Amino acid sequence: MASSPIYLGRQPILDRQGQLHGYELLFRCAQSPDRALVLDDSAATATVITNAFSELSLGNALDGRKMFINVGEELLFSEAVEFLPTAQVVLEILETIEVTPAVVERCKALKARGFALALDDLLEITPANQPLLSLADIIKVPLLHDWENQAALLAHQLQAYPVQLLAERVETLDQYRKCAALGYQLFQGYFFARPALLQGRKLNQDRLTLVTLLNQILDDADTPVLERTFKTAPGLSVNLLRLTNSVAAGCHAQIASLRHAITLLGRKQLQRWLQLLLFSGPHTQNLARNPLLQLAATRARLMETLMLAQTPPDRSLADQAFMVGIMSLTPALLEMSMEEILTQLSNLPPLVREALLAHTGPLGKRLRLVEALEWDEEERLPALLADLPGLRQEMLNDLLCSAMAWAATLGQPAPSGED
Template identity: 50%
Template sequence: MSEAANPPDADNTELFLGRQPILGRDQQLSAYELLFRSGGLAGGAEVADATQATATVIANAFTEFGVGDALGPYRGYINVDHDFLFSDVIEMLPQQAVVLEILETVEPSEAVLARCQHLRALGFTLAVDDVIRADASYRPLLELAEIIKVDVMQLSPAELRALVLQLKPLGKKLLAEKVETAQQMEFCRSLGFELFQGYFFAKPTIIAGKRLSPSHVTLLRLLALLMEDADTSEIERAFKLEPGLTVNLLRLTNSVGSGMSVRIASLRHAIAVLGRRQLQRWLQLLLYTNPKGGEHAVSPLMQLAATRGRLMELLAEKSSPGKRELADQAFLVGIMSLMPTLLSVAMTEILEQLPVPLAVAQALSAGDGALGTMLELTEAIEGGEVAAVETALRRLPGLRPRDVNLALAQALAWANSLGVDSTIQ
């Protein structure tokens, strides 16, 4: 048995788990790239075999942290350097749940090509990272991969078009990475890319004077009523302005209360069964879907918002046990942090319409307080920004890297479980 069978303690190696979304042509969530970043909170101690430590923690992430389950139907792309490629630990990963992303630093030697062929025979899917060339010396590795990731930031539009013409005859899936704008995404799609990586879909585009859709206005009004603890009859009246929303609420409540002997047929009964806290959470998530009924495909923006909200809630519970109000506010901050992107209006305008607690408003508008630090931490985790993660953790006593990794796995699992009738759990 190799040394990997005796893994170093996850806390000592100080690896942080991050993830970046990978989308399909219709901007539906397709996969995540999982980022494992080494930190220095343990005093900067060097690990004797950094590659082995990284490999072991990655393997542990799929067992102890349950990342494989947390990914749900989505695969996790994992960076693989030369040493990790030849590590025994790599074969401990679940083939069906991961894509091995061969880094651009790996030269396609005979040994490397033989190892890649062996991993493919074991059932692993291979991708090649940061491709900006397709010359003869590199083609054998490209031919072994199923997915080719092209770094669009390093290429001009003309260079990108020329490279795609070289890659298309290989018959591989093309993934455009480091896509920062919707315009870049559209250009890459026109060239034939099937997959796209980056946070272009989560960048807020503020439109001055934009009018919200009737559905969004209704949802914001309902959220405001719940936050103000309004009378049930007033909440009922607001629901009746959106018949599709009312039907979905009744369907959801009957699903949640399926063990009851009496079916729920009235709004008042549904509100009573769900409870106001659960109803508020459902409405917060429903903002990111189509509230009119019909198809409710989970959008990547909803996935990101739901993961943020749940992650912040779990971090609040861990850092301040027993403070339910803080945990609820943390969830609200996470969900609301992406509303400017969703609604294309400034956060200040959104806050004017919702009577949120002062701590929530300060976190969202200025990043102040413990909630603002948790949001900062959450955003840093998403991008795998180790320095920012460490800075935020120092301001949140009681949280360790291990706590963060475990909470992220749980948040991903919760977000992946969301559907038409399961947005309350």
């Protein structure tokens, strides 16, 4: 019997400074009622993991960041694990694994090969799990109903072990701050999309200027008009030059002036950078480690390539899909409703507006699919894929890996020696 399809997703993991530390890769199965498929799914997951590195070059998308991968008992003892790059991968030992002597020996062997180990969902220290504590590099503590007392107790008890503490299921700024005060070094959860942790939620002058520039682009304003608007926001000007001098811009010449940048990029590309700048902040020094920018860029690129994957591809709709991906996250960034934001961008194409407001139309369908991947809602994926003829699950995984790789290039300097 064939196994259910495996879908690739990812959740960011942040450090204490709110910078991107790595991703937990999620290989999820849209389970059928036949639970006997679970063993087939384990084998399929191993295949997806190895293909992600060998065929999709997913490791290149990480730019030095760690990749956390869930490991059940069957996968723990499989040879597939040993093909993963030890410098980049953290093996998450699932809490469902019975800690037998064989499991402990296998973990010791993987440590000896160079893998970092994380213990997933530790709720309490018991005689059963204690043999793994001395082997672990990272302990993941979920924040549940009594999270504050539990997080404090485990932080105290684990002081005796040389481990990093990772708080997962972090949903609020209060949770983040209290866990950081308790000594937790890493954080995972939906809080990362809340810009209060990154650079504040106020719609400052630079972001108001961005809205003005986006409207000018949509109105096809002359280049001198765009240049004058940029000059009113020095931080944006610096960021534009930094981005356009990057690998991601696809430019080999060093760009020395705003007018040169505007002319060389072209209007569509400039519009994309303006949208990305909403998430990077005017003075961000390490764009590649900005988690909100990474999420926005990955979503936008995936939206674009999903549209190009249709038959026949539509370049105009692909450009609009990129815009939808970026703009769909602006309510969290600006702490404004989508309706309020769109009143300031009156010239957006109708298909973009209906996708953002109602998740309808060809762009809205793809936005629902991308959000389901991000939110780990694998049960919705088969129906969403079925509504997009010609798009297969395997293709979706490939496109996501490609989008992550593209997003990882943001802010990287152009290779030396190019002119």
